[in-house]
Amino acid sequence: MQSLLLTEGTYPYVRGGVSTWCHSFISGLSEIQFTVYALIGNPSSATEYVLPPNVVRTIAMPLWGHERLDEYSGGDLQSEGRRDVRALRQEFVPLFSAFLNEISRGTESAKPQRLVDAIGQLYLYFRRHDYDWTMRREEVWNVTLAHFRSSAWHDRFMSALEAIELTRSFYRYLAPLAVAIPPSDIVHTSAAGLCGLVAVAAKSALGYPVILTEHGVYLRERVLELARSGVPFSDRTIKKNLFSAVARATYAVADIIAPVCSYNATWERFYGVPDDRIMVIYNGVDERRFDDRHYRPERPTVTAMVRIDPLKDIETLVASVPFVRERFPDVVFDIWGPIHDEAYNLRVVELVGVLGLEECVRFRGSTSDPAAAYAEASVVALSSISEGFPYSVIEAMMCAKPVVATDVGGAREAIGECGTVVPPKRPQRLAEALCDMLARPEEAVLLGKRARERALELFTLSGCLASYRALYAEVASAVPVGGRA
Numbered sequence: 001m002q003s004l005l006l007t008e009g010t011y012p013y014v015r016g017g018v019s020t021w022c023h024s025f026i027s028g029l030s031e032i033q034f035t036v037y038a039l040i041g042n043p044s045s046a047t048e049y050v051l052p053p054n055v056v057r058t059i060a061m062p063l064w065g066h067e068r069l070d071e072y073s074g075g076d077l078q079s080e081g082r083r084d085v086r087a088l089r090q091e092f093v094p095l096f097s098a099f100l101n102e103i104s105r106g107t108e109s110a111k112p113q114r115l116v117d118a119i120g121q122l123y124l125y126f127r128r129h130d131y132d133w134t135m136r137r138e139e140v141w142n143v144t145l146a147h148f149r150s151s152a153w154h155d156r157f158m159s160a161l162e163a164i165e166l167t168r169s170f171y172r173y174l175a176p177l178a179v180a181i182p183p184s185d186i187v188h189t190s191a192a193g194l195c196g197l198v199a200v201a202a203k204s205a206l207g208y209p210v211i212l213t214e215h216g217v218y219l220r221e222r223v224l225e226l227a228r229s230g231v232p233f234s235d236r237t238i239k240k241n242l243f244s245a246v247a248r249a250t251y252a253v254a255d256i257i258a259p260v261c262s263y264n265a266t267w268e269r270f271y272g273v274p275d276d277r278i279m280v281i282y283n284g285v286d287e288r289r290f291d292d293r294h295y296r297p298e299r300p301t302v303t304a305m306v307r308i309d310p311l312k313d314i315e316t317l318v319a320s321v322p323f324v325r326e327r328f329p330d331v332v333f334d335i336w337g338p339i340h341d342e343a344y345n346l347r348v349v350e351l352v353g354v355l356g357l358e359e360c361v362r363f364r365g366s367t368s369d370p371a372a373a374y375a376e377a378s379v380v381a382l383s384s385i386s387e388g389f390p391y392s393v394i395e396a397m398m399c400a401k402p403v404v405a406t407d408v409g410g411a412r413e414a415i416g417e418c419g420t421v422v423p424p425k426r427p428q429r430l431a432e433a434l435c436d437m438l439a440r441p442e443e444a445v446l447l448g449k450r451a452r453e454r455a456l457e458l459f460t461l462s463g464c465l466a467s468y469r470a471l472y473a474e475v476a477s478a479v480p481v482g483g484r485a
Contacts (some may be wrong), residue, residue, distance in 0.1 A: 001032045001476060003201070004184040008195040010038040012049040012058070013367070015338050016307045017391045018190055018215045019049070021091030021260075021283055027052045028465040032472065035182050039195050040062055044074045047106045053446030059179060063172045063194070068132050076118055081130045092134055100147045101134040103238070103245050105139035112248040118250065119197060123177045128175065130295065131178035135171045144170060148238070166238060173242065177201055184208055185476050189250065193243065198230040203253035209475045212254040213281070214264045215388035216409060219247045221311060238448050245270065248263025255475050258468075260389035262409025282414075284464030285398050286454070292400035292452055296445070300331040300438045303377035303401075305370060306384075309340040313406075314425050316347045317383040321357050327381050328438055333357075333381075336364045374399040379437040379444060384408055385424045393419075394459040397451035402444045404433045414459070418451035 011022035025033050035057040042065030059076055066072060095118055102115035144167045176198050181464065188211045189199040202208040251257065251273050258281045259265050265278050306312040324331050339345045349445045352361050367373050374380060380396035380403045387409030392415055396403050403419035405411040412421045422429040
């Protein structure tokens with residue numbers, strides 16, 4: 001069986017929860033051949049993983065860092081390369097206008113199938129016609145600008161420079177459609193985001209079956225990112241509508257949506273996905289690797305296993321430290337994980353300095369043995385403002401450690417009665433919960449034991465892989481003869 005796995009800003013170029021899932025998933029389904037189609041930030045991105053032998057091909061599509069697609073894509077473009085002004089005006093401009101019309105509707109769009117059809121036809125157009133030439137034509141610029149300016153709000157408040165940047169952004173966002181989709185038995189997208197454009201095209205234009213695994217809720221995370229980006233209101237509105245419309249289109253084409261927790265399913269139902277197309281499959285970890293090492297640290301130790309990124313809100317964790325130190329002066333906070341956002345890392349380090357916490361907040365970097373890092377913890381903390389079904393929580397539980405986490409995504413669902421959840425962005429509440437764990441070490445140990453029992457029942461890697469193996473067989477067999485191009 002051939003699977004096309006779509007990723008965005010994650011595997012195999014960035015470490016983190018989704019990448020952990022991708023690597024374990026591919027490695028565990030060794031009987032399936034995978035092509036990994038990765039949307040990445042720029043052409044200089046380096047892989048962070050040694051790919052399993054059943055990855056037969058990798059396609060990397062940088063959305064930024066280039067002026068023309070042919071600078072890096074080589075044979076992946078596979079277009080006839082026509083430059084036909086008549087076809088541009090009679091075929092492409094109406095298709096692109098339909099795409100923009102659906103984007104402008106955003107969350108108000110009641111007919112995502114229109115966007116699905118437009119994306120499929122745009123993909124087929126780019127098989128025949130040159131992408132760079134098309135997207136740089138004056139006709140495309142004019143229709144895009146006219147569309148933006150057709151809104152009274154945008155016409156009044158959008159500057160010429162903002163309009164230019166937005167128009168250039170669509171050249172980047174549609175670039176995934178410039179690559180020919182390889183023959184596949186299943187297209188599996190790891191997000192309902194820009195990588196979902198490929199899944200939409202695969203279903204609409206080629207008839208391939210589609211599975212969506214939703215980790216964090218992509219749309220929610222993009223909205224949070226836009227809110228703190230400082231970009232102009234017009235830019236934020238249009239991009240929010242873009243991400244919303246693409247999410248709805250991805251939901252519309254997915255034969256099965258497999259959210260990693262029931263929390264995510266509430267968003268999918270809100271967008272009109274019926275229950276019979278939703279199948280929750282929890283993330284799983286290897287209980288042999290993440291074991292109970294029966295170790296208790298000499299000093300009270302709070303451990304966080306996170307990438308340094310604004311969504312993980314490490315500032316709130318750091319801000320909780322002074323409150324914890326009031327009761328436990330010898331406490332240490334160990335922060336493990338790679339730096340994903342350099343500017344944010346500087347903010348966190350600066351906050352540590354401002355609060356005078358250099359001696360008790362330790363940045364430990366990445367580790368090849370996360371189980372050993374969890375073993376050194378008295379309690380494991382997660383302070384995120386957005387999550388899917390966090391690996392750090394179920395890994396800590398499998399290592400028999402109690403967890404205090406913010407009540408986001410599937411954290412509450414994972415922890416159950418084996419830890420504590422607190423509101424996000426409330427450092428004092430986080431500190432109170434941590435102190436409660438540290439003040440009752442014997443009970444915390446027993447809580448950790450119960451956490452491992454829960455993880456063994458619900459969150460094993462073998463169970464996760466068995467569910468996906470069955471899902472692949474079901475979805476692939478359901479495609480009618482002639483359903484694939």
